[in-house]
Amino acid sequence: MSEQIKNILLVGVGGQGILLASEILSEAAMLAGFDVKKSEIHGMSQRGGCVVSHVRYGTEVFSPIVPEGEGDILFGFELMETVRALPLLKPGGSVVANDLQISPPSVLMGQVSYPEGLTGRIRAQFTDFLLVDGQKMASDAGNVRAANTVLLGAVSKRLDIAEEFWVKALEKMVPLKALDINKCAFRMGREL
Amino acid sequence: MKEILSGNEAIARGAYEAGCLVACAYPGTPSTEILENTIAYKEINSSWAPNEKVALEVAIGASFGGGRALCTMKHVGVNVAADPLFTVSYTGVRGGLVLVVADDPEMHSSQNEQDSRNYAKFAKVPMLEPSDSQECKEFTRLAFDLSEQYDTPVMLRSSTRISHGKSIVELGERVTGLPLPKLEKNPAKLVMLPGNAKVRHPLVEQNLVALSKAGATMALNRMELRDKSIGVITAGICYQYVREVLPNASTLKLGMVHPLPRNLILEFAAKVDKLYVIEELDPFIEEQVKAMGIAAIGKDITSLCGELTPGRLRSAFGLPQPAVIPADDLPGRPPNMCPGCPHRGVFFSLNQLKAYVTGDIGCYTLGFMPPLSAMDTCVCMGASIGMATGVTKVVSDTEKKRVVAVIGDSTFLHTGINGLMDMVYNNSPATVIILDNSITAMTGRQDNPASGFTLMDVPTNAIDIPLLCKAVGVKNIRVINPLDLEETKRVISEEMERSEPSVIITNKPCVLIKRDDVFHKGPVYAVDADKCTGCRACLKIGCPAIEWRPAEDGSKKGKAHIDPLLCTGCDVCRQLCKFDAIGSVK
Secondary structure, three states, X not given: OHHHOEEEEEEEEOOOOHHHHHHXXXXXXXXXXXXXXXXXXXXXXXXXOEEEEEEEEEOOOOOOOOOOOOEEEEEEOOHHHHHHOHHHEEEEEEEEEEOOOOOOHHHHOXXXXXXXXXXXXXXXXXXXXXXXXXXXXXXHXXXXXXXXXXXXXXXXXXXXXXXXXXXXXXXXXXXXXXXXXXXXXXXXXXXX | OEEEEEHHHHHHHHHHHOOOOEEEEOOOOOOOHHHHHHOOOOOOEEEEOOOHHHHHHHHHHHHHOOOOEEEEEEOOHHHHHHHHHHHHHHHOOOOOEEEEEEEOOOOOOOOOOOOOHHHHHHHOOOEEOOOOHHHHHHHHHHHHHHHHHOOOOEEEEEEHHHHOOEXXXXXXXXXXXXXXXXXXXXXXXXXXXXXXXXXXXXXXXXXXXXXXXXXXXXXXXXXXXXXXXXXEEEEHHHHHHHHXXXXXXXEEEEOEEEOOOHHHHHHHHHHOOEEEEEOOOOOXXXXXXXXXXXXXXXXXXXXXOOOOOHHHHHHHOOOOOOOXXXXXXXXXXXXXXXXXXXXXXXXXXXXXXXXXEEOOOOHHHHHHOOOOOOOOEOOOOOHHHHXXXXXXXXXXXXXXXXXXXXXXXXXXXXXXXXXXXXXXXXXXOOEEEEEOOOOEOXXXXXXXXXXXEOOOOOEOOOOOHHHHHHHHOOOEEEEEOOOOHHHHHHHHHHHXXXXXXXXEEEOOOXXXXXXXXXXXOOOOEEEOOOOOOOOOHHHHHOOOOEEEEEOOOOOOOEEEEEOOOOOOXXXXXXXXXXXXXXXXXX
């Protein structure tokens, strides 16, 4: 049964817009006719902590959280959080990550350094690894804040949901004034 | 029509469809968003109460007046609301009365992980437990019907994974034709004096027996027979994990976890070879199943602590686990106070003054974290002031001066005010700091009786906190700007020296308040690299906008850097710099 379920993990730091990205993904999956479940933790994590959002879709989904080691796609908004979530991914899974580092408190205070060699660690274990300079591409599209949408476009290429449903989901979830830029950012991500 | 809704959104929708007229709550993760969604339905009068006890009493009143009423809270809120709960189970209802309680197994945002199902049994109130958002909506509707049918309040138990999980929900229409609320006297039922309560109690017991019998045929309790070698009794989110991990096992899915449908459980147990009970936290169902004389495996294989996950359930049944790539060598990312948070300077000062700080529940509980490290106790909402009074009753006169209670505006009005009455009444020498940031911040910026707005965003009276403290009898009340470190430290120090009760109130708002003209961002600050000596003094406030950057030549000396996107211009770091290296960017 689990073969029919797609498991996507969206990870990063509180305030990065992870919840909106996972809402768009869930909406697109529902529009495509799938059963969808999604789960994440709110509350304390809003204050700069880690955020992990789970999205699962398929014919019939039971658990709203991705069973450990069964993730198909890891969508990382921040590098260290991407590596922290690798244990959730299955061997041969895909990683689409934003090339962005956000220092945690211990690094800010100079107690430890931000870990080096993170992309090498991902590449060593996952052959389908796409590292995206989301900020740069989004500013090319017209607004640096559309970085998540660029990555979402790249993730969408790895999922069996037709483009029309993604566009409908964007139209529903993104405010009208930012819609054109986000559609453009999404298409740029899809072409990566 | 179908929509993807969170459990909390679906509960709000269910209340709407059930014809609910009143919804009342005190915010608490993971329950908060229910009332933030009932406000979308103009037919429901939604409001924040100062605490969960008042919230339940408001809902009880609405029910007694003949309207359907919803009350929501997090698990620990039921401790506060327990007093009315245990007696409204005797009075019963007029309009349907539903109490939603959201548990937090794993303590994602809580100080304990108490299992609220025990309250249903203890208070003798039926409890429903949904497994996804569709059931959240349906069970909420059903709870109102059962409440009126059986003349009892009904509890609906959620958990973090249900409340904050999202799934597809088929929307329905709001019921019509419910009786219009109007006053109706019925003292024998609603005045719980011994003579009346003695008549009501046996009715409650009869009700539970009747509900247990009816539960055997209710659609929400569902027997699903598959492979009969393994049978699992389960409820709530655990049902989803059981279906995920043991897709072929037979299940008895309980939608009503109190009272249990005894006959259905006996029937199911007789049909399967080996019986398991899978539930998070306490062996609530398991113990009752065993008391029926049925052999079952439950807490022998699952933990009493934390939440279940598909992986943990796999381990419990000895199923193979996928190989996991380790990633535990990375620096942690604990939550932190926001850049510009007005609490930061207060905790920095308390640390410097070596105060013994009795803490409370809110964003400021993060004052416990290094480098501020200025919180010594935290037990429950409103406890800081009572604890401070208690500490001063036993320690030496010198140590008494070090005792300081910290409490937020919303928590102070929740249950802290009673502690202050006691402090003045019994003349404790401790110091209280009310961290008034004009909002209930930690749960996501909800209004409260001192913020000047209602949940429906209507301007209203804002409690004058200094005046309230004066009315309680506090003689020494100081209002300070917590972003002024010199003033903050001096005033706290002076009040700590005083041998009678004193209250210090900070007056800067939460930086996340979205309402216009509340929080004002100042000019962004920057570090002058020529003046920065790398002394690290500015790092001692733990501001997320300040980063230590090692020198580029690899020598030990590094320098501070301020992230202009995060800085709010609060000015606190500038006051710490002895070398005049930090200033606002012109």
